Amino acid sequence: MTALKVNLKDSSLFRKIYIIDLFFCNIAFLQIPAYALLVFLFIWGVGLVIYNQRKNNTFFKLRFGLWIGAFLACSFISILINFSVTILYSLLMFMHVLICFFIFYGMHTEPDFDFKNELYFMCRFIVYVTTVANIIGIVCLMSGISFEWYWIKFTIYENRFTGVYTNPNLLGFVSVVAVVCCHMLYKQDFMSSVKQPRVSKIWVVTCVATSIFSLMLCDSNASMVLAIGYMIAYVAYIFFADKTELSKSKIVIKIVSIVLVGTFLIASVLMFRNICQEGFSVVVSETTSLVDIITGEDSELSDSEDLEDEEETITFNHENKNIDSGRFKLWEESLDLFKISPIIGISNGNIVFYSEEYASGALSYSYHSNDLHNGFLTILVSTGVIGFLLFCIFGFRFAKHTAQHLFLQKKTFRNDIYPCLFSFLFAYLLYALFEKALLYDISFMVMWFWLMMGYTSCYIAKFEPLLETQYLFHRKRIT
Numbered sequence: 001m002t003a004l005k006v007n008l009k010d011s012s013l014f015r016k017i018y019i020i021d022l023f024f025c026n027i028a029f030l031q032i033p034a035y036a037l038l039v040f041l042f043i044w045g046v047g048l049v050i051y052n053q054r055k056n057n058t059f060f061k062l063r064f065g066l067w068i069g070a071f072l073a074c075s076f077i078s079i080l081i082n083f084s085v086t087i088l089y090s091l092l093m094f095m096h097v098l099i100c101f102f103i104f105y106g107m108h109t110e111p112d113f114d115f116k117n118e119l120y121f122m123c124r125f126i127v128y129v130t131t132v133a134n135i136i137g138i139v140c141l142m143s144g145i146s147f148e149w150y151w152i153k154f155t156i157y158e159n160r161f162t163g164v165y166t167n168p169n170l171l172g173f174v175s176v177v178a179v180v181c182c183h184m185l186y187k188q189d190f191m192s193s194v195k196q197p198r199v200s201k202i203w204v205v206t207c208v209a210t211s212i213f214s215l216m217l218c219d220s221n222a223s224m225v226l227a228i229g230y231m232i233a234y235v236a237y238i239f240f241a242d243k244t245e246l247s248k249s250k251i252v253i254k255i256v257s258i259v260l261v262g263t264f265l266i267a268s269v270l271m272f273r274n275i276c277q278e279g280f281s282v283v284v285s286e287t288t289s290l291v292d293i294i295t296g297e298d299s300e301l302s303d304s305e306d307l308e309d310e311e312e313t314i315t316f317n318h319e320n321k322n323i324d325s326g327r328f329k330l331w332e333e334s335l336d337l338f339k340i341s342p343i344i345g346i347s348n349g350n351i352v353f354y355s356e357e358y359a360s361g362a363l364s365y366s367y368h369s370n371d372l373h374n375g376f377l378t379i380l381v382s383t384g385v386i387g388f389l390l391f392c393i394f395g396f397r398f399a400k401h402t403a404q405h406l407f408l409q410k411k412t413f414r415n416d417i418y419p420c421l422f423s424f425l426f427a428y429l430l431y432a433l434f435e436k437a438l439l440y441d442i443s444f445m446v447m448w449f450w451l452m453m454g455y456t457s458c459y460i461a462k463f464e465p466l467l468e469t470q471y472l473f474h475r476k477r478i479t
Helices: 002-008 011-024 031-056 065-081 087-109 115-142 168-185 188-194 201-218 221-240 248-295 303-311 327-340 348-357 375-407 418-431 444-463
Strands: 147-149 152-157 160-163
Touching: 002 031, 011 031, 011 087, 011 115, 011 444, 031 087, 065 087, 065 375, 087 348, 087 444, 115 152, 115 160, 115 168, 115 188, 115 201, 115 248, 115 444, 160 168, 160 201, 168 188, 168 201, 168 221, 168 418, 168 444, 201 221, 201 248, 221 248, 221 375, 221 418, 327 348, 327 375, 348 375, 375 418, 375 444, 418 444
Parallel strands: none
Antiparallel strands: 147 152, 152 160
16 A cells, blocks of 8 residues: 555556556547546546645746746636636646646656656657557558548558558657657657667667658648647757857858758658558559469459449548648637637636537638647637736747757757656647647647656756746745
8 A cells, every 4th residue: 555655656656657648548449448547647647736736835836936827817717707518628628637737747847857867768669669550550551451440540541651650640750759769769868868778779760760751641731730849949959069169151052042942841741651552552562462362362353343443443542632621620710719709718627518609600620629730729718818928938948948058058868768757848839729639638749848848847947947037936946
């Protein structure tokens, strides 16, 4: 019983189990038990928020805690003002936000916390599990194994590769995360600090290769933005990480170089995706035919059946030919919700309810959910201009301090993971423009973002000693 109590108070253990469970919420056939476990984990997380506040004074030690507190207050006021039948859902989202801020982002307030070992565990888990999942998905695809069962569309979802995941967009996101994890696991300074065995090169190479192919075949434009954004941000770090003096002409040259490199990366990646999709489309059709012959299922197809097979050839392209997949229409309609309460917002739980009650079902377009497939727009509609500005001030201050320590410190981080964390967070902000991926969603995507925010905050806490002139509530801090 004593060991159980100790484990229940362990925030690091909670984060590991929570992230693992949310990951399996994306896997076909494992989704239901994973969501069942998530209920108990969520209750554990809320209890940890209360415990950590009582023991560690978490709120008073948070970096930029003033703006977080103001945002939470604004969110709670919005819930009270917009009291409706969805109050329970709104409160659920509010508790989820508390977990994001206090348990994940707030990990830098935990005394004697070794965040690098926890990050090593997370990266290793992602590499192993995604590699196995990718291999299973690709083998099933090449073997012609594809079926629909209730909500599960195994291997193929609307002409796009989904593997063992429930949605191709989730496959795309996990694929990018896996590549980033492989990148971090081969940072020399990081591995030296954790003093753990390296992940085998075979695992890493297999993970990168299968993840890249999965990313190409799932045809997720948002995930492609995430991948390209990460590469461009990391290249920018390499260009500006030089600690020598930079003249104006050198700065201009570096900026132009980054633009050219970024343009080349975008064109190359899109061309490579088209080649992969067309090539795999041919390979899969031929492999499937060979499997049918071996299993004896290719006996005397009629001409009509042959024609039907040709029409059903997998091309790995969006069935919806709009590059935005309908998001622009959704964002335009969501302005009607913003007009209802532009100052304090309508609270997240009321997005669907208010669209039916006051905006003539404005969100009846295909994404009829409590998120607007734009993390920033969702916060704006949920908390109004006030809440949105408070959240942006917090984000801006965090980004400013992160960039300062990355580019202005005399030390270089070329062999450490700090540039990787910075690049991923930068890319994720671009990704959040197109997905429900910033705050109001209990998902692997959202919590992975806040996990990376937490690890980055630990770096900031390391660089910035507790300066009384810089932080509010400094008297509450531990010296």
